[in-house]
Amino acid sequence: MPWPTQRRIIGTKVQRLDGPEKSTGMAKYSYDRNPRGLLHARILRCPHAHAKIKRIDLSDAEKVPGFRASHLAVKDNEELMFAGAEILAIAADTEEHADDCIRAVKIEFEVLPHLVKEAEALAAKRGTLGGAEDVTNVLPANTDSTDNFAKLAFEGAAAIHEGTYGVSIISHQCLESHGLVAEWDEKQTSLTVYASTQAVPRTATGLAATFKLKPTDVKCITPFMGGGFGSKFAADIQGELAAELARKAKVPVKLMLDRAEEVTVGGMRPSAFGRVKIAAAKDGKIQAFEIECYGSPGVGKAAAVNFGVLPYIYADSIAHKKKTNRIVRMNVQTARAMRAPGHPQNCILTDQPFDDLAAKLDLNPLEMRLTNLPPNDPDAVKEAPNSYLAQRNTIYRRQIEIVRKMSDWDRTWHKPGVGTGAIRTGLGMALHTWGGNGKGPNPTRITISADGSVLAQSSSQDLGTAQRTVTAIITAEILGLMPRDITVRVGDSAHGPSTPSGGSTTCPGTSPAILLAAENARTAFLAALAPRLNTTANMLELQTGRILNRTTNGTITWREACALLQAPVTAEGDWPADAALDKDAALARLWRQQLSNQGVGGVQIAEVKVDIETGVVRCSRFWTVQDCGLIINKLGCESQVAGGVIMGINYALFEECIYDRQTGRQVNADMEFYKLGGIQDMPNIHVHMMDMPERGVIGIGEPPTISTAAAVGNAIFNAIGVRVPIAPFTPERVLAALAQRK
């Protein structure tokens, strides 16, 4: 079952199937679910960045009109470690009454010292952060270096550059906030939730464990979903509170976060700051990269900060490397995975010093990237020729040549800081990679009925990425139909297991299973049809929209054929079990290197216009070349890439969580001063998708947002000839950098 070599629909541009439903409001998101008797819940949160509760009194809250139920979310004497920590939830008949109830709770705190600035947390004495267990603010430094680094790293270098780089904490800012609607059955033995989640079955099984129910007694339903970016893999505390309140009140309860909650507790991407020393020979070949870096995952433990590989793309082509990494904890929400965890920060800490070094050597940074591309790994070339490791040098080289032409780099790039007038134009580039291995289980069931309809079902979720459309494209390709002929039902945990949508794994994880299901459905269909046509299945050929009967050389249409079915034809497809794949090398090669794969390269170029009088930066044009193996939906891929670029431009120019050191509270927990660019702030984005069908399906979720901010930073450097060290590159920071010039 390889992918068809002649592809009729796969790889073409297919509009998303649910576009009309979404644009007319017919699509029902979690917030749109209003079952009979619904109550609305709100959460009382700690207003302080670090505190203990001395006393809680609910008696006034219970008297507020509309009060129905409350549930405590803290244990006795628990320390609350950030502003926004959950204390209790109340359900009332309206959202407004629930808000009033929350404010009627009488509560007294013992306010404790807090840390909300990385530099201060780095310097503060042990224990200031608080917490019952490990109370250190700064985890022990983790240093990693190549042999003889001290002796050899900078020896004989033609140029050495040292600089500081960094980026602030940002929030996921999902347009659809976190939360769910919880509804119990009458006996309170089974629970249905309409949740905004990236992991439909896992949300159901998680709640089953919490409430000690059988996994089959919890259903999660998420046909439509409005963005998660890595922050929505479970019901979360607000989901559990909604279910608790629904159980107590014996009616459904809706609990969705408001905007301020979404920003302060719905997830954040860790900050990263680094002092970099980088050296190269005269031809631009980098010989050494040294970094001392730190960042904050908030109050949580270190797990969510992943500086990973530094110096990022070039790690395997630079001989001498040294990294010292400190994780700084402070009293803000714990980081969650966010679109390519660690990678955008790594790219910022690598690709920007790269360009500063190029400037010192008077080299064109595009050429210098070609000089420093990691090699194709010879072992991988032998063992896994379709892999990123085996092809990365070739891929980047091709991509750089394509983007060079697209952006007219050779004509428009200039040396840093060259230009006149108030508005300076600059070009900057950066490279990225991402893994994204899909896997099973992702069982997909296809049903062909006598009326000619085809139903494809799985529990996988469509986060807005057009997973529904992917399912239809593959099914239609194999059954000789068009995507609109396929009815797709996704986002219902009753349809069996599926893998969470994170790390660009959904398309590679589901596509081979859909392919197999569709092929099985075709086989079953022809087998059911053959006796009705007085022939055998091997004499029937499924063509586009019709069936050829080789016995008679006659054809009948799809509908005519389906009308002959005595019962619906159903077939399933799924990945082989992991154990089978691990045992059988050929099987593993088929599923992991031909049907699906992992590891992509991408290159991005930003053009910016910097107003040197005001420091305002506009990203004016953007070019990106992206590899993603076999493309299923070219339009969907291009749209994903453009979306990633938009997110990256916001990361570069606008977004940051600003915490006040006096109160420990985030001052911009909104969409007003937590700035997000609108359509006028976005460039023309030119996307080139590199189709590499022999590699199989690879995910596209994370890659296109990784290198955007670094490319923008480099474009600003190119425009004004001076580095703006810390993103977002706001007017005050650009002006401060300009003041340092000369």
Added chain:
Amino acid sequence: MRNFTYNRPATVEQAVGLLEARFGNAELLAGGTDLHDLQKEYIAQPTKVVSLSGIPALKAAPTIGDKSVTLPAGMTLAEIAGHARLKQWFPALTEAADQIGGPQTRNMGTLGGNLCQRNRCWYFRDEHTPCLLKGGDKCYAIEGENKFHAVFSQGHRCVIVHPSTLGTGLIALDATAEVQGPNGKRTIRLAEFFKAPTARDEREHVLAANEMVLSVSIPYTGLANASYEVRQKLSYDWPLVQVAVSFQGGRNGAPATQVKIVLGHAAPVPMVSAAAAAVLEGKPVNEENAVAAGRAAVQTATPLSNTGYKTRLLEVAIKRALYLAAGLPKYWEA
């Protein structure tokens, strides 16, 4: 949101009659783009809301008289921004209106509401921060996060910037507001309309709690005028600074007279810079004089810890506003 009684009077007199002597309990509702936010955030908690939507006089068309143009307080920002004659005569007003918020805000927001809106300080707007304007004992911005706050901060206990960009333009245009209270009408120059608040019972304007704006009149003087905003974002954002200017002459080497330069998002009130005007008075608008005016304006600036950059932005905005009004090339639109 606390429950409130909703009143929809048919006349200005009835509306004023529903207001109270102190701020807080009764609030006027025009477009609702500010008040409802404040209510949902528990910053404003009126028990009585007085809607102005039932008063036809507030929504009439502008009256174009011999000496002045009068705009009813209920005129929407979109109506102001799209009014052909206003655009021709008073770009300092219409350009400012055109850049406010998004289309939804401009379609709902009104002239009167824009002048009387509350400030956007993130401490004031945070329910859990007991700042001066909410009865607390300190302004958190002074020692806190203040990059969008005042550049001219000295002498102010609360260092907000006034958010109204129409106010800045209207001051440059020497406009007056007609307001009505329980004892009748009075006229206030826009230059004297705004006030730096320091306590819970105060607002960002000089109106009494039981007064309301009826209309704004702009004298038809034929002055060249313009407004320029430095904006980080083009979509839906507040300006970092705004400057409105007006003057007679000034073009093609002719001397500029009656120069007015007003700074927005620079101080707790839209601020007339006499120093900047004095530098330009009697001189042609050209690069040298525009730069000198900008420099003079910020001589007395007392920026906060993070608003130093805004002094530079004010200088640039003054230069660019003068260029716009004088018809000089928009050199910044390369």
